[in-house]
Amino acid sequence: MLGIYKQEAYERHLRFQRDADPTWGRKITALPGCEGILTCMQCGTCSAACPLSVYMDYTPRRIIATVREGFREDVLRSQTIWLCASCYACRVRCPREINITDVMYALKREAIRNRMYPPHFPIPILARAFFDMVKRRGRSTEFWLVLRMALRSNPLILLGMAKTGWHLWRTGRLSLGYEKIRGVGELQKALASPREEV
Amino acid sequence: MANSTSGQEKKSYLYFPGCTMQATGIAYGESVRTLFRLLGLQVEELEDWNCCGATSYMSIDERAAFVLSARNLSLARQAGPRDLVVPCTACFLMLRKTQEYVRQYPSIRQEVEGALKQAGIPPMGPVRVRHPLDVLYSDVGVEQIRAKATRRWHGGRLACYYGCQALRPYAEADQAYNPMRMDELLQAVGVTTVDFPLKTKCCGGSLTGTIHPVGVRLNYIILKEVARRGAQAVATMCSLCQFNLDAYQSEMREEAHEVFDVPILYFTQILGWALGGDFRSLGLHRGIAGRNLIGQWFTTPKEVEAYV
Numbered sequence: 001m002l003g004i005y006k007q008e009a010y011e012r013h014l015r016f017q018r019d020a021d022p023t024w025g026r027k028i029t030a031l032p033g034c035e036g037i038l039t040c041m042q043c044g045t046c047s048a049a050c051p052l053s054v055y056m057d058y059t060p061r062r063i064i065a066t067v068r069e070g071f072r073e074d075v076l077r078s079q080t081i082w083l084c085a086s087c088y089a090c091r092v093r094c095p096r097e098i099n100i101t102d103v104m105y106a107l108k109r110e111a112i113r114n115r116m117y118p119p120h121f122p123i124p125i126l127a128r129a130f131f132d133m134v135k136r137r138g139r140s141t142e143f144w145l146v147l148r149m150a151l152r153s154n155p156l157i158l159l160g161m162a163k164t165g166w167h168l169w170r171t172g173r174l175s176l177g178y179e180k181i182r183g184v185g186e187l188q189k190a191l192a193s194p195r196e197e198v
Numbered sequence: 199m200a201n202s203t204s205g206q207e208k209k210s211y212l213y214f215p216g217c218t219m220q221a222t223g224i225a226y227g228e229s230v231r232t233l234f235r236l237l238g239l240q241v242e243e244l245e246d247w248n249c250c251g252a253t254s255y256m257s258i259d260e261r262a263a264f265v266l267s268a269r270n271l272s273l274a275r276q277a278g279p280r281d282l283v284v285p286c287t288a289c290f291l292m293l294r295k296t297q298e299y300v301r302q303y304p305s306i307r308q309e310v311e312g313a314l315k316q317a318g319i320p321p322m323g324p325v326r327v328r329h330p331l332d333v334l335y336s337d338v339g340v341e342q343i344r345a346k347a348t349r350r351w352h353g354g355r356l357a358c359y360y361g362c363q364a365l366r367p368y369a370e371a372d373q374a375y376n377p378m379r380m381d382e383l384l385q386a387v388g389v390t391t392v393d394f395p396l397k398t399k400c401c402g403g404s405l406t407g408t409i410h411p412v413g414v415r416l417n418y419i420i421l422k423e424v425a426r427r428g429a430q431a432v433a434t435m436c437s438l439c440q441f442n443l444d445a446y447q448s449e450m451r452e453e454a455h456e457v458f459d460v461p462i463l464y465f466t467q468i469l470g471w472a473l474g475g476d477f478r479s480l481g482l483h484r485g486i487a488g489r490n491l492i493g494q495w496f497t498t499p500k501e502v503e504a505y506v
């Protein structure tokens with residue numbers, strides 16, 4: 001799945017300032033939770049604390065710098081934003097108390113909005129399936145979510161999951177329930193209420 | 199059973215199970231309820247709660263994520279001035295984060311309050327959202343757990359694994375860097391806990407389902423350290439941590455050619471057992487890995503027969 005980025009990684013071109021869009025950087029910096037970006041001193045503590053940085057193409061430190069400069073494409077096409085597990089390890093260690101996790105969330109949202117991810121990439125598919133399910137019923141069921149994600153990304157992964165599924169079934173941990181809350185109407189109304197443009 | 203004759207009035211809590219307590223995390227919910235009952239604490243499930251949206255809602259629409267939790271906070275306020283106990287760490291963090299962001303950012307407050315109003319949902323109030331670890335440590339206390347224990351632990355050494363979102367960023371269930379509350383509570387019932395430096399390292403959350411090899415690798419690292427530290431089992435406090443560590447051990451066995459068969463327990467199961475709870479009502483039959491050890495540690499000979 002991640003291999004899709006490989007070629008790009010090898011042919012990485014030099015960045016020129018004209019590729020940057022500082023307005024975009026400022027827009028991200030203005031979002032709630034992302035204010036701290038400008039105060040980053042590039043110490044790298046976040047990257048050191050991050051359990052996933054070894055798998056990332058851009059470390060969290062570099063993401064912050066690249067967002068600040070406004071290199072939108074590079075940031076939104078990085079693997080990093082998808083690998084981030086929202087564990088907040090970076091956030092509690094950052095000496096400038098920058099909310100790196102929220103920056104990652106903001107970037108994920110923008111990438112998903114603009115469909116900037118490889119086709120059949122499971123994370124946005126899962127997020128979307130989750131979003132729709134909760135909107136329709138007010139609750140989520142892991143089984144149906146995983147099934148939907150697999151069918152839309154790569155049905156073959158179901159083979160690998162079959163064993164886990166069997167274990168869960170055997171121990172009574174696989175719920176096929178399809179619950180719906182009573183207040184689903186009011187919930188939908190609240191979710192659909194008009195908003196200010198971000 | 200539980201003799202709550204300590205003179206104080208029965209404390210009552212609201213309970214927010216969250217979606218996983220009906221599926222993969224069912225044993226967590228069962229053991230929390232059983233343990234609270236044994237301690238003489240009342241828990242009442244929040245009526246008609248909705249899903250917290252977890253990390254998925256945050257990745258798609260931040261405001262929608264806050265609105266989901268806002269409805270739950272509104273329901274909690276209507277249900278009376280009681281603390282809301284939230285065992286699932288994703289739910290816990292989403293509720294807490296919503297409270298914090300609504301407080302910090304007037305623009306978010308306006309949007310969220312507007313959305314509730316539009317839908318005819320009463321406004322949210324100042325509800326105290328709490329993790330069971332905090333309730334057990336601060337409200338009940340190590341001493342009371344020690345005093346009420348009727349069984350002494352005869353199992354192996356445990357590594358306490360706290361995970362991420364209950365401690366970070368808000369450090370309310372315990373402190374963020376070197377949490378010790380779970381260790382202390384378990385020690386009170388006779389458990390030996392090992393020094394475990396990876397106790398707050400992330401399990402990868404849903405990565406095991408999405409970018410599978412990376413997710414499994416993170417869990418492999420944690421289990422490897424558990425073994426290196428001489429622990430025979432892990433105590434957890436999050437349904438996703440428990441699932442990730444529990445469900446992929448057979449896969450690690452195949453890939454790393456290493457034998458892992460480590461019971462992954464909830465700390466509430468161990469405490470519940472020490473206070474006299476029985477095997478099934480604590481969901482101890484629901485473990486995937488290390489079933490032999492679980493059988494040995496938590497059963498009387500008679501129960502073993504029924505279990506095996």
Ligand code: SF4
Binds near residue numbers: 039040043046093097
């Ligand atoms: S830890 Fe904070 S200040 Fe240091 S590089 Fe990371 S974001 Fe910047």
Ligand code: SF4
Binds near residue numbers: 051084
């Ligand atoms: S929140 Fe994301 S970026 Fe920060 S430490 Fe965790 S995985 Fe790394």
